[in-house]
Amino acid sequence: MPHLQFEINKKVSYESKEIFVNEIRKTFSEVMDTGTDHIAVSLREYDKYNLTIGRADINDDICLMNLDIREGRTIEKRRELALKYMEIVKHNFGIETKNQYITFTEHKGEDFHLVEKYLATWTSGEDPLA
Template sequence: MPHLQFEINKKISQETKENFVKEIRKTFSEIMDTGTDHIAISIREYNKYNLTIGRANPNDDICLMNLDIREGRTIQQRRELALRYMSIVNELFEVENRNQYITFTQHSGEDFHLIEKYLDKWATGEDPLA
């Protein structure tokens, strides 16, 4: 059950958030070759000066992403996901690519729990809730 966390230093409209979540979930499913029902997404909005990246100007919009995923994905999959997410953030949240930062944290499947069960190791084409 990935937990995909997005922190941004501006307010985002409800419509934009709805489109964003749909794109994020779809993209994760495509690249990571999995279903969508177990994908958790958080969007946290902060005031302008509550997020920083050293290379950004203090007035810039910034987006920090923490992506908690299961072990087993390749560096190629993670890199493709990172680049696609940066593109989505750029397009929908209007944050310059250079003002985005992504951290992946990988966990064993048994670190992710739903009411039905904990998740197993990742397998290509899986439906984790089946």
């Protein structure tokens, strides 16, 4: 059950959030070769000066991403996802890619629990809730 966390230092509309979350789930499913029902997304909005990146101006819009995923994806797949997410953030929230930062944290499948079960180790083309 990936938990995809996005923190931004600006407020965005409900409509933008809905579009964003749908694009994030769809992109994860396509790149990581899995379903969507188990994907959790958090979007946290902060005031302007509550998030910074050293390379950005203090007045810039920022997005920090922490992507908790199951082990098993290659660095190429993680990089593909990272670059696609940066473009989604730029397109939906107007945050320049140079002002975005992504951290992947990998876990064993058994670290992810739903009421039905815990998840198994990732396999290509899976439906983790089947």
